[in-house]
Amino acid sequence: MYRLLPTEEDAREEDRTASGSTFDPESSTPRRPFQSMAQKFKSIAPSFLYPGGGGNSSSSSTNPSSWRPWSTTPGAGRNNTSRSRQRSNSNTSGRNSRSQPQQQSHGLGNQPPIKKKEYKLDRLFTKRLSRLLGILLSKHSKVLWLYIGMTLFCCLNEGIVYYVGMIPSRYYKVLNDKDSPAFFRLLVVSLLTVFLAGFGKSVIFLMGAVLSMEVRQSLTLYFHRIYIQPKLFYRVLTMHDEEIDNPDQRITQDIDKLAETLRKLVEDLIISPLSIGFYTWKCWSITGYTGPLCIYGYFVFSAVTSRLLINPIVDAVFFKESAEGYFRFLHVRFRQYTESITFSRGESEAKVAADDSLENLMCSQLNLIYKELPLKFLQQSVSYFGSILSYVIIAIPIFLGHYDGMPASDLSAIISQSAFVSMYLTYQFSQIIKSGVELSDLAGYTSRLGQLMEALDMLSTEMENIAIDYPHEESLSMDSSIRFENVTFSTPAGELIVSGFTHRFEAGVNTVIVGPNGSGKTSILRVMGGLWPVSKGQVILPHQYRKDVIFLPQTPYMTYGTLREQLVYPHRKMASSVTDADILRVLKLVRLEHLVGIIEDFDQVYTLDWNKMLSPGEQQKMAFARLFYVKPIFAVLDESTCSMDNTSEKEMFRQCQLLNITCITVCHQASLERYHQQRIALDGHGGWSCTEISVSQQQRPRSQSQPYGLGSGSSFGGGGGGGGSGTVSTFTSMEPTDDAEIDAHTGNVDDSE
Ligand SMILES: Nc1ncnc2c1ncn2[C@@H]1O[C@H](COP(=O)(O)OP(=O)(O)OP(=O)(O)O)[C@@H](O)[C@H]1O
Numbered sequence: 001m002y003r004l005l006p007t008e009e010d011a012r013e014e015d016r017t018a019s020g021s022t023f024d025p026e027s028s029t030p031r032r033p034f035q036s037m038a039q040k041f042k043s044i045a046p047s048f049l050y051p052g053g054g055g056n057s058s059s060s061s062t063n064p065s066s067w068r069p070w071s072t073t074p075g076a077g078r079n080n081t082s083r084s085r086q087r088s089n090s091n092t093s094g095r096n097s098r099s100q101p102q103q104q105s106h107g108l109g110n111q112p113p114i115k116k117k118e119y120k121l122d123r124l125f126t127k128r129l130s131r132l133l134g135i136l137l138s139k140h141s142k143v144l145w146l147y148i149g150m151t152l153f154c155c156l157n158e159g160i161v162y163y164v165g166m167i168p169s170r171y172y173k174v175l176n177d178k179d180s181p182a183f184f185r186l187l188v189v190s191l192l193t194v195f196l197a198g199f200g201k202s203v204i205f206l207m208g209a210v211l212s213m214e215v216r217q218s219l220t221l222y223f224h225r226i227y228i229q230p231k232l233f234y235r236v237l238t239m240h241d242e243e244i245d246n247p248d249q250r251i252t253q254d255i256d257k258l259a260e261t262l263r264k265l266v267e268d269l270i271i272s273p274l275s276i277g278f279y280t281w282k283c284w285s286i287t288g289y290t291g292p293l294c295i296y297g298y299f300v301f302s303a304v305t306s307r308l309l310i311n312p313i314v315d316a317v318f319f320k321e322s323a324e325g326y327f328r329f330l331h332v333r334f335r336q337y338t339e340s341i342t343f344s345r346g347e348s349e350a351k352v353a354a355d356d357s358l359e360n361l362m363c364s365q366l367n368l369i370y371k372e373l374p375l376k377f378l379q380q381s382v383s384y385f386g387s388i389l390s391y392v393i394i395a396i397p398i399f400l401g402h403y404d405g406m407p408a409s410d411l412s413a414i415i416s417q418s419a420f421v422s423m424y425l426t427y428q429f430s431q432i433i434k435s436g437v438e439l440s441d442l443a444g445y446t447s448r449l450g451q452l453m454e455a456l457d458m459l460s461t462e463m464e465n466i467a468i469d470y471p472h473e474e475s476l477s478m479d480s481s482i483r484f485e486n487v488t489f490s491t492p493a494g495e496l497i498v499s500g501f502t503h504r505f506e507a508g509v510n511t512v513i514v515g516p517n518g519s520g521k522t523s524i525l526r527v528m529g530g531l532w533p534v535s536k537g538q539v540i541l542p543h544q545y546r547k548d549v550i551f552l553p554q555t556p557y558m559t560y561g562t563l564r565e566q567l568v569y570p571h572r573k574m575a576s577s578v579t580d581a582d583i584l585r586v587l588k589l590v591r592l593e594h595l596v597g598i599i600e601d602f603d604q605v606y607t608l609d610w611n612k613m614l615s616p617g618e619q620q621k622m623a624f625a626r627l628f629y630v631k632p633i634f635a636v637l638d639e640s641t642c643s644m645d646n647t648s649e650k651e652m653f654r655q656c657q658l659l660n661i662t663c664i665t666v667c668h669q670a671s672l673e674r675y676h677q678q679r680i681a682l683d684g685h686g687g688w689s690c691t692e693i694s695v696s697q698q699q700r701p702r703s704q705s706q707p708y709g710l711g712s713g714s715s716f717g718g719g720g721g722g723g724g725s726g727t728v729s730t731f732t733s734m735e736p737t738d739d740a741e742i743d744a745h746t747g748n749v750d751d752s753e
Pocket residue numbers: 001002003005094095238239491492493497515516517518519520521522523524
């Protein structure tokens with residue numbers, strides 16, 4: 001069966017077990033000021049929150065050279081079994097890598113330290129941001145046009161804002177002069193301009209919101225394109241889940257937050273250079289050089305101080321987002337495994353895990369809040385002090401006597417103008433300082449997305465190299481067999497699974513693959529499907545491989561949609577060509593006719609309900625319905641009938657035979673042999689054997705059939721434990737398994753039919 005990799009939760013559970021301690025949120029130390037909180041966060045956060053930590057730099061997520069061993073390098077040659085094993089020994093990879101850092105960091109107070117300088121505003125950030133901006137600002141992108149439109153509109157609005165800013169000084173003048181007609185004219189004009197300024201601001205807000213949406217859409221589409229790719233998707237989620245935590249969260253949430261942050265930055269800063277130039281000139285003309293000098297000095301001081309305060313925030317944002325992803329992931333898993341948890345009465349353990357994860361999240365959030373505090377303080381002080389500064393600036397020329405002899409009405413107008421101009425200039429600068437927080441958020445999100453992009457790049461290169469070094473060739477002839485020629489392959493952790501496997505899966509000859517747990521039965525299918533590379537040999541697939549070979553996993557994927565779409569999954573576009581008669585025919589073949597009474601009609605869309613409406617056995621039948629609709633040459637079945645009753649199971653194989661579908665079956669029930677003509681047995685140490693299943697064996701009642709591993713006369717090809725291929729040994733080394741019991745137990749029922 002397809003093996004679920006240990007998740008972070010499993011890892012942490014192992015971690016706790018190893019340390020002999022259980023985290024109890026109730027008894028954990030009370031929250032103390034920032035330092036102790038951060039320490040506590042470090043101590044309880046899962047190790048994946050510290051990429052490359054634990055003093056074990058080889059597991060760093062950002063260091064390409066430390067990528068997991070299974071990856072191939074350009075031009076890597078064949079015969080790398082021993083090399084991959086070497087690599088697996090020297091690297092913290094695969095299953096070993098999961099436990100190693102945990103052993104170092106187990107318990108609650110022995111976590112590896114945060115790599116303080118990992119995420120900050122540096123060259124790497126600039127590189128990653130430029131790449132993201134490159135995606136956004138490509139030639140025909142709407143983002144570019146929105147940005148240009150927003151810039152123009154902001155410039156226009158700035159003109160109106162300046163006009164509004166000058167209105168008070170004109171009021172001072174007309175009021176001082178007691179000029180009533182001028183006052184009423186000014187009133188009308190000011191009302192109109194204020195209205196225009198308000199309208200301008202709301203249009204800018206609208207454009208900003210659309211811009212943020214477009215940014216999100218463009219980036220998400222880009223990530224969908226590079227992430228949801230054949231095989232690569234699988235590799236990220238199953239083999240690189242340690243390096244890239246929660247890619248789903250990065251795509252669904254981090255991009256959204258990045259888009260929102262970019263919107264704020266653009267809105268705040270889009271025309272800052274223009275406004276700063278203009279208001280510097282205006283300020284100079286009113287106050288002389290002292291005004292701009294004071295404001296610029298003030299800005300430089302604030303900018304340097306805020307720069308120092310930003311870097312720690314970038315780290316904190318990154319870790320908070322990781323903790324957020326983990327927390328959400330845990331709840332998704334609860335939903336997914338709700339029944340298993342309830343059956344095993346695991347609710348309290350689930351609660352502890354959820355509380356624990358929430359505690360991590362709260363710690364990282366508090367950590368972020370504390371780290372943002374000094375910056376917030378600086379920002380607030382900068383903006384309040386700015387208003388005082390504007391009066392200090394005009395005070396200088398007044399006290400120096402530059403405006404001596406000027407009428408009071410003119411002087412008050414000048415004071416008002418100067419106050420507005422210098423306040424607006426400091427405001428522009430304070431916006432830049434304020435953007436510091438946004439910039440630190442942006443850097444955090446950029447790191448997370450940058451990491452994902454880099455990992456995906458690396459994996460696609462890996463995939464290309466796999467394609468070059470270990471080709472899964474599609475046969476050029478019309479030969480419809482699947483051929484393994486001297487194939488050797490290992491697990492991602494480098495453990496040899498099968499050595500020198502040579503076999504021809506012929507159409508019309510059903511083959512069963514058997515062996516103890518973990519011996520590599522599913523892995524042979526993974527190699528056949530091109531999910532795993534081989535280190536030696538070749539796999540040759542039928543000419544129309546995609547059409548002729550269909551894989552049925554133990555837990556089929558129930559797609560969201562109509563029954564019609566369910567049936568043609570994954571070829572949704574074909575749904576319209578499926579007639580109602582087709583549906584009824586295949587439902588009957590798999591004994592799911594009762595569905596017709598359950599669903600409203602064949603075009604009614606169902607989402608999660610498919611999993612609720614169909615039991616695991618029925619879901620497996622639905623997978624067979626897809627198979628019977630497509631009628632390929634080969635059906636590759638990975639324990640695909642394990643949840644079915646015996647009668648249904650028998651019926652599925654009978655239908656396969658009637659429809660000329662050849663089965664390649666991985667299974668544990670020896671009873672299934674009766675539907676096959678060939679048996680491939682794996683010993684779990686690289687050895688394998690292939691034997692014919694005699695007619696008498698096929699028809700023997702199940703209670704008398706031998707359990708796997710005891711078939712006399714079988715012989716191994718390949719080297720047990722990685723020995724030279726071609727050695728022959730008897731099959732007796734394999735232990736009898738529980739299959740005998742299952743067999744005897746279920747056999748009676750079946751045989752009675
Ligand atoms: N993604 C992975 N990373 C590391 N090792 C893996 C991975 N997937 C599978 N393995 C290892 O490969 C070996 C073979 O696994 P496989 O799933 O092929 O076994 P199987 O014979 O199908 O087992 P079962 O009978 O339990 O279904 C196992 O030791 C397993 O731990």
